Amino acid sequence: MIRVGIVGATGYSGVELIRLLANHPHVAVHRLYSSSAEGEALAGVFPHLHQVQLPSLEAIDPQQMADDNDLIFLATPAGISAKLTPQLVNRTRVIDLSGDLRLKSAQLYQQWYKKEPAEGGLLEEAVYGLPEWNRQKIASARLIANPGCYPTASLLGLLPLAETGLADMRSWIIDAKSGVSGAGRSVSLGVHFSEVNESVSAYKVGKHQHTPEIEQELSKISGEEALIQFTPHLIPMTRGILVTAYGRLRSSIDAEQLQALYEKAYEQEPFVRVRKPGSHPRTKEVYGSNYCDIAVHHDPRTDRVIILSVIDNVMKGAAGQAVQNMNLMFGFAETAGLTQLPVFP
Amino acid sequence: MIRVGIVGATGYSGVELIRLLANHPHVAVHRLYSSSAEGEALAGVFPHLHQVQLPSLEAIDPQQMADDNDLIFLATPAGISAKLTPQLVNRTRVIDLSGDLRLKSAQLYQQWYKKEPAEGGLLEEAVYGLPEWNRQKIASARLIANPGCYPTASLLGLLPLAETGLADMRSWIIDAKSGVSGAGRSVSLGVHFSEVNESVSAYKVGKHQHTPEIEQELSKISGEEALIQFTPHLIPMTRGILVTAYGRLRSSIDAEQLQALYEKAYEQEPFVRVRKPGSHPRTKEVYGSNYCDIAVHHDPRTDRVIILSVIDNVMKGAAGQAVQNMNLMFGFAETAGLTQLPVFP
Amino acid sequence: MIRVGIVGATGYSGVELIRLLANHPHVAVHRLYSSSAEGEALAGVFPHLHQVQLPSLEAIDPQQMADDNDLIFLATPAGISAKLTPQLVNRTRVIDLSGDLRLKSAQLYQQWYKKEPAEGGLLEEAVYGLPEWNRQKIASARLIANPGCYPTASLLGLLPLAETGLADMRSWIIDAKSGVSGAGRSVSLGVHFSEVNESVSAYKVGKHQHTPEIEQELSKISGEEALIQFTPHLIPMTRGILVTAYGRLRSSIDAEQLQALYEKAYEQEPFVRVRKPGSHPRTKEVYGSNYCDIAVHHDPRTDRVIILSVIDNVMKGAAGQAVQNMNLMFGFAETAGLTQLPVFP
Amino acid sequence: MIRVGIVGATGYSGVELIRLLANHPHVAVHRLYSSSAEGEALAGVFPHLHQVQLPSLEAIDPQQMADDNDLIFLATPAGISAKLTPQLVNRTRVIDLSGDLRLKSAQLYQQWYKKEPAEGGLLEEAVYGLPEWNRQKIASARLIANPGCYPTASLLGLLPLAETGLADMRSWIIDAKSGVSGAGRSVSLGVHFSEVNESVSAYKVGKHQHTPEIEQELSKISGEEALIQFTPHLIPMTRGILVTAYGRLRSSIDAEQLQALYEKAYEQEPFVRVRKPGSHPRTKEVYGSNYCDIAVHHDPRTDRVIILSVIDNVMKGAAGQAVQNMNLMFGFAETAGLTQLPVFP
Incomplete structure (x- = not known):
């Protein structure tokens, strides 16, 4: 112990x-x-x-x-x-x-x-603590920078494409939707129930501090300088982040190849689940768990790739991922303490 | 009467x-x-x-x-x-x-x-019943096609730019968030409270039937063939739509000019409110009313325009707009029966 | 004007x-x-x-x-x-x-x-501004004490019985459920979305300041000293109060007589709607309106009367009732400015 | 296994x-x-x-x-x-x-x-599977009737008093508030998000089938014939039940004695937590866990006892309790598989 x-x-x-x-x-x-x-x-x-x-x-x-x-x-x-x-x-x-x-x-x-x-x-x-893409360094680190909630959902969604060089790293638009717990426990009008309930809004358009974090890691893995458009939104729910990411590929790829690329990238991962083609993951489907669920879409009309990625922001977006990092640092099973299934409904 | x-x-x-x-x-x-x-x-x-x-x-x-x-x-x-x-x-x-x-x-x-x-x-x-862009034809029509909820929020947000020719009509990504009432009163697992509450998801990625409606009207006003990426999302709330639209301009324009363009486009409109620069309108701010509130952002890092547009989907997105069209058809004051302020909070 | x-x-x-x-x-x-x-x-x-x-x-x-x-x-x-x-x-x-x-x-x-x-x-x-029970005095007053939200729902539900002397005024238990807007716009952990959402709790058991207000008016109309048990609860919604009140009658009365008593008490009232026997009014059915909807139940197993009473706490529970009082004070139509139907859904 | x-x-x-x-x-x-x-x-x-x-x-x-x-x-x-x-x-x-x-x-x-x-x-x-009050019989049973969600919250709240004979078993009024998951996964207008959200209502007043179940167990433990008033309410949340129960004692007892009675009744119980005097437990505080949290109030004005009892209806109100029963039947540790802390927020 x-x-x-x-x-x-x-x-x-x-x-x-x-x-x-x-x-x-x-x-x-x-x-x-x-x-x-x-x-x-x-x-x-x-x-x-x-x-x-x-x-x-x-x-x-x-x-x-x-x-x-x-x-x-x-x-x-x-x-x-x-x-x-x-x-x-x-x-x-x-x-x-x-x-x-x-x-x-x-x-x-x-x-x-x-x-x-x-x-x-x-x-x-400080080692960036995204185990799926940094496992070795985490295992030997004494200092981990645990990723942000939006970056976790975004990067797990985009890095398989970033790694291949297939996608234009200046084309991505990341439209993210988050529950209110991401704002923390401090009180403010912005988290007042009567102001948040029955409402949705964007915030910090073009100015959210997770933007350079996502760009840094996309650039590192892709080898090219990423420039993203990132917009967070506040949703009337407590937990959960959905990232909807839109990007363009350098050369055409069909939907089956895309799906295969993602399935291969994460086939060994205990916490990343690539969902079936055509899926629309709901944040509820990872509630209280350390999963990140990803669906990959290709729109043949527009030739764009659309990635859907959901996490529980308090789990894989914060504490769950921190425990996963701890497990790696101390040589425990990576899933130790993290085997909870999603709380559904 | x-x-x-x-x-x-x-x-x-x-x-x-x-x-x-x-x-x-x-x-x-x-x-x-x-x-x-x-x-x-x-x-x-x-x-x-x-x-x-x-x-x-x-x-x-x-x-x-x-x-x-x-x-x-x-x-x-x-x-x-x-x-x-x-x-x-x-x-x-x-x-x-x-x-x-x-x-x-x-x-x-x-x-x-x-x-x-x-x-x-x-x-x-059938005359497309978007009064802000079709007022004359509506006034003399005997048959009105009342616009869809997503198209109303999207078009009021994009048409001022479409009209100028400044924006590339094949660049727009429209990421829309809707309350559950948009799905109607029929029962299904997709509107079951326990499945929708505390959850957010995309649906019909690349396949929603409002896509060609938005393209048709964008094309008509811009004079060029529009091709959009449209993604609707289901939000755990009853009423409200927020559209977050991302596009590129053909030539650079500064934020003040953009703001002025929108304010001018809608200065006479009783139901479209161009919000102050830097605003993030909330759907709650139009709840129960016929308003469409719009904020215009320009991100200098990416040189993209981001338009935020909110409506009450049951009002300006359906019944409110229908009454507005009726008023025009019968020569009543355009705001007759529609002067309710938003129900807040 | x-x-x-x-x-x-x-x-x-x-x-x-x-x-x-x-x-x-x-x-x-x-x-x-x-x-x-x-x-x-x-x-x-x-x-x-x-x-x-x-x-x-x-x-x-x-x-x-x-x-x-x-x-x-x-x-x-x-x-x-x-x-x-x-x-x-x-x-x-x-x-x-x-x-x-x-x-x-x-x-x-x-x-x-x-x-x-x-x-x-x-x-x-100060004249207690509950028009259904105090209309004449309000009309000639220069100072109105506008009733509290819980007292409004409770009193409109109980006064028809109080007036008759049929009910034991020391038997009533009033279990009330309120949306969060009743707590006002000040920020505190108690109205933090993440703390209130997906949760229900009682508060101030035995200690809420609306208790003596309800007792005072019940006593006044019934002519006997009322002693009530009042428990407010916080519900994860913005607007609405439901009062569930339990009491005992002095002599038995059948359900039809009870229903008739209530229908008669309010038959001329523009804002009180006595619902059909067996009804379970929802707060949503008065949302944004000045209505108070009441259903009267008699449980033959227990010989208790159960009254269900719903209002919009911001309307009939505060501002709407204040406008109704103003209308009476100035001789306007009592419904002037208050003809909105409930916003549904 | x-x-x-x-x-x-x-x-x-x-x-x-x-x-x-x-x-x-x-x-x-x-x-x-x-x-x-x-x-x-x-x-x-x-x-x-x-x-x-x-x-x-x-x-x-x-x-x-x-x-x-x-x-x-x-x-x-x-x-x-x-x-x-x-x-x-x-x-x-x-x-x-x-x-x-x-x-x-x-x-x-x-x-x-x-x-x-x-x-x-x-x-x-069939053995009634409420372990806190039936542990021995459960351990040797081959057939368990797992208690209903409302009865679980109600009985854990009332049985310590029932057992003593202090309370009048014909005086209890149980006003219960439940999340929507209690209605199951079948679709109907009654669980349609747009109908349930932003609303609260009672249902089945005087007619809910959990009434005789509660009475049966209260009668069994108290030795007198219980007759309760039970009213369930539907709350716009997914999980959780709060029971607010009102009763009268046969002889006066002060708040400290009451508290001590409850603390003693449950001091060995792994899943029942008697909260501090003056507490108002929230359903969120047991979310996703097998806990039942209870607070005991005595109102000196009315000389009534008010019991507040919260559970997660899907856990202690259904599946969690079933697992607890299984553990007893097979001689496993009673908490095996049930050590999750509440998911908060």
Whole structure:
């Protein structure tokens, strides 16, 4: 059993880590940290954890944290892990669920996040934690930048094509739809039930900070400079992301070849399911699970490829993927603690 | 007061017509027709109309219908009005809310609707009832093809650009999000609450019958052959459509010019509101009203135009627009019966 | 045309008043007041009012407010109108939508609201604005205490029985279910979409401040001291209240007599609809309208009466009822501005 | 590993059994049966099971079913198991999730279910599968009547009081609120998203078939004849039941004693959590888990006890409880396969 600590246990990603790790065969939830609720029992914040055996919330003390845990999950808002990680990473392993360490370019971080980037070579060192495309590096890393929710759904959908060089990496339009939990637990008018319910809207058109993250990874795998159009939308539901991605191929390919390409790319993957031709995956079909379901369409009228990709944003888009990364780092079975089937309906 | 008859009064478009016409200053809801519930009081089908004074449901008899009404609304499923309209149109005026008479090409109708097209020159005669772009013809028509919900939101969003020739009419990708009421009142697993709630999915990728309707009107106004990518999505809400449309311009134009173009195009329109630069309209902001709210974005990174357009699918996407068309046909104030503000929240 | 001013125009009751009054035949929305957003256009707060002609938000100045308006609506949180009303009521008419002036007993107000009660005889003067049971007094009042949302649904459901003396006024259990808009527009974890969606809970068991208001009016009409059990619940929807009330009769009465009693009690009422025997009214069936729909059940197994009563909490539970009161005060048709049918679906 | 067969695998309870059993340490999902989809892969019905290793659907053949399985779950509509069980129970063990075998009285079954009751002593033999109150009998049973969803939440909430004789068993009013999944997967207007969303209503007032089931068990444990008022309500959410129960005590008891009574009653129970005094449990706090959370309130004004009880209707209200019963019948750890924490948010 390894000892893990969770920083930001009172947020949605933090509490999902607890849900997963409480049933993990090789992990003890050893310490919970919170800057806002130290000293409290977690069940005081989350009554759904009433009578569940969990450590109380402690204040954040990097040195103590590093001493007490074999692994620290940072489930914190942007800007925190850039400061905390340097004090942790020489002494324990770290998986950062925030966006602080995902971009290799400090300049891009500053531009899109409007915050100070991490220093000391951390951006270079952090391994991008998308296991399906980075498994080897993750296994030997001491610092993981856990991918964003939108990038996870987008990249798993596009990378098989990116890898082949078949698709024009400047043609992709990624229209994404997300449940409200992606906005976190902080209160604002933007997450007020009466404002969100019975409504759908786009937000941050052309300006969402996951844009450069998707471009960075598409460029890395394709070997060409990707330029994407990314538009997130807020949907009146709690969990789930659907990405609808539109792109053009350099040379024509028929639907069967496309399907075969995707099936081959993911045939060994435990968490990526390439759905049958003509499918329209629903976010409900991955609810509460670590699956990413993908359907590949080719429209012969327009000669465009349309990729549909769904995840549970709190699972494969955050905590589930973080556990998958942990499993790789510690040599556990990759699916340990992640074998839940989707909660349906 | 004109006498109007509604065929299909037990569907969602039919009952919305009743909601609007019950408060219309120049209209009497004179006759209601239904093939499934003749003889019943409408309040037996719709308890929310308890104690509202309305005629009972009658069987469909085209000759009698034509005699009894100055105008017939056909709020029927596809395939019905192609058969009914020929028996009505020489003797009364008709507004058809179905897709039967929208496509000028019988061959396209057959291909996309998989039904027999209307005969006898009806496709040629029917006037496409999008008042903002067809006001004169509507005013003198005896037969209106009321636009589809997705086409209404899409066309109001794209036609100002189509008209100028600035945009490439083969570049548009229209990613649309709709509430469930757009699927009508028939029961199926696809509208089962437990299957739709907490879920989002695309459907009919590359195959939705509103595709050729949008292309036809874009082509007509732009003078070039439009080819669009249209993807509808089902959202866990009852009413509302958001269209997110992505396109490329032939020559660069800055955001201010774009904004000015749209504001000018619609400055006289009572039901189209061009929102401020940078806006992200929510479907909730037009709920229950006949407004279409539009925001225009230009992404300088990608040099793409992104148009956001929201309507209430039952109102401007169906019954509200039908009433607007009726007002034009009979010389009433165009906003008569349609002055409701959005129900918020 | 009378000139009305609305204080608290940036809340949900305030903006619903604007929706209703914008189409009222005898009213001009003359002034809008807000302590938080003075100087702003209302459309800056509520984009759904974009391009609607409305006055800008002004600071609260009681003397000026009294001079400028024939009627002031106070759509403010508890505690405000107790202070504002004394400065207004000698010079203009006032309809207070808050709970400040509903309880005749200052002591009960203090106990349940934990705030200082209004002074100067205002509690005595204020007329309880439930038109179906207080029409004459409302017509001649200068100060109206507009009923709470839960009391409106509860009282319209119970008063016909209270009036007869048939029911034991200490037997009633009122189990109420409300949409989230009843909590207002302020942000808190309790209205966070991700916390409210897919969930139902009771709140303030035994402690909700509408309890003494319901008891006061039940006692007044029945002539005996009522003691009720009231439990509100939060439902994952925006608008609507359903009251399920359980009580015992003093002497047996059969279902037909009960039904007749209710039909007679409300036969002249424009906004109360007694539904057919055996009905189960849905909140959706009054959505956006000023109706209260009531069904009366008698369970022969238990000899209990069960009353089901539904309203739209923002309409008959707040703004709609306030407009109805205004109509009575100024001698307009009682239904003026309130003829909207429910928005369905 | 025991071999289990599931009849009705294409319904919501059936598919939840599969979710649970797929991760159960001692169980193999050996056979799946369906009358409507024999020969199909289950993933054809439920795409969320794509690539999950499961047997295909087979036709129902009682003899073969008994031979092939150590245990049969009957997740079928009312009326089926009354016919199937006699052919199974002498040769294999059976857990029936329907209402067919819960009532000891054939006459009551006929009256409330309007169907033919089971014959051959099955009603007498079937053990009511509420483990917290029937653990010993379940362990040695070969036939379990798995409790209904409403009875589970109601009985866990009321039985500690029933057992003591403190409460008047003719005083209870049980006002229950349920998500839509409780209605099953069959399509009807009553589960149409556009009709259910943004709405709440009661149904079957005084007539729901779970009424005699609750009364039977309350009577059995209390030793007096219970007579309850039970009203179910439909809530716009997928999963979850909240029971709000109102009753009177024979002699006064203070809130601390009540709390202590409940804490003691359930202190050893793995799935019943007595929440802190003053709590208002939300259905979301048990979502996807087998917990029943209970809060006990005493209102000193009215001297009534109010019990709040929440479950996930598909879990503790159906499939989760069935697995708990199976664990007891086969001597597995009672929590095996049921250790999931609630999915939150």
